[in-house]
Amino acid sequence: MDHFPTNWGRPRNDDFDAYSTYPIHSRPKDAFAEGVQHTQQPIVTGTSVLALKYKDGIMMAADNLASYGSLARFKDVQRLHPVGDFTVVGAGGDMSDFQYLQRILDDLIIEEEITAQDGHKLGPAEIHEYLSQVMYGRRSKLNPLWNSLLIGGVRDGKRFLAYVDLLGTTYTASTLATGYGAYIAQPLLRKAVEGKEDVLTEQEARKIIEDCMRVLFYRDARSLNKYQIATINASGTTITESLKLETSWGFADSIRGYGSQTQ
Incomplete structure (x- = not known):
């Protein structure tokens, strides 16, 4: 039996419902349910x-890990992208x-090569400026790109390394890290590199990078040893x-609460 009075003896009328019964099953939960919505939080993410x-x-x-929430879902993702001849x-x-x-x-690179044809190519500083404008523009539309980006390159003998995030915040330094690495790896990088960049x-x-990646694998639950x-x-x-870290978990045997060690 059809329990909806508006269906008795006549077709449904979506424009006028005297009994306010249709459509019960799909009534919006709030006034904004059918409005424009943007990404509220990232879903598949990469770490440092x-x-x-x-x-x-x-x-x-x-x-090479992309995590689906806390699930280590995709283990062969390249998060380093070459841009032109001078930038990553x-x-x-x-x-x-x-x-x-x-x-x-x-x-952008294809358009620059085809349309400009003036012999000039985009370097890391130009790519960083472009990305900072893209990120800030999306933030201003309240629809940010949920990324933290590092832009590095060499152009005309000058080294360039800079950061930009989802708000369009930018800065440069001799060592940079995103994600959990900004807390765990950045102090190690600063101690090993700052003041020695030219030597x-x-x-x-490479050894400094490998040591920091090893520490992150030990400490970051969203990291991978590849x-x-x-x-x-x-x-x-x-x-x-893809490279694989050589790791050893032997030290964990002496940690209280791990394995057979309870005291």
Whole structure:
């Protein structure tokens, strides 16, 4: 039996309902249910990105994990993206927003090469300025891109390393980190690098990055022991294949409350 009076003997009228009974099953819960809504929180996210200056250029690293909430869902995600010949962008935060940024950056490079044809190419400073405007513009529309970005590169012998976040906040430093790395890895990077940017070799810089990635894997529940390193110098940009950290959890046996250790 149909219990809705408005259905008895005549078709439904969506424009006028004398009994206020239709459609009961789909009535909005509040006045804004059918309004324009934006992303309220990131869904699939990447964690820390690390970067530092060394004497010949910039080195950047990020693991390959994209987490669905607290689930380690995607374990082969590249979060370091080359832009042109001189720049690499590393991203933490929402991966779908990062994919959007990758697309507009690739379009920007293609458009610049095809339309300008003046012999000038976009360098890391220009890419950083562009991204800062994109991020601030989206923030001003109350629809931010939920990312923290590191932009590193070398142009005309000058090293460039800068940060921009979802609010359009920007700053530069000789060592930078996003996400949990800003709390755990940044002090280690500063201690190892600051004041030595002009003497650090590539091998020394790589060891510093590896040590920081190892600490993050031990301490960050959203990290992975599989990661990539980007190197940007006068010769161009290089992003390694996925590397695996050598780790040891033997020290945990002496931690109270872990395993058989209870006292």
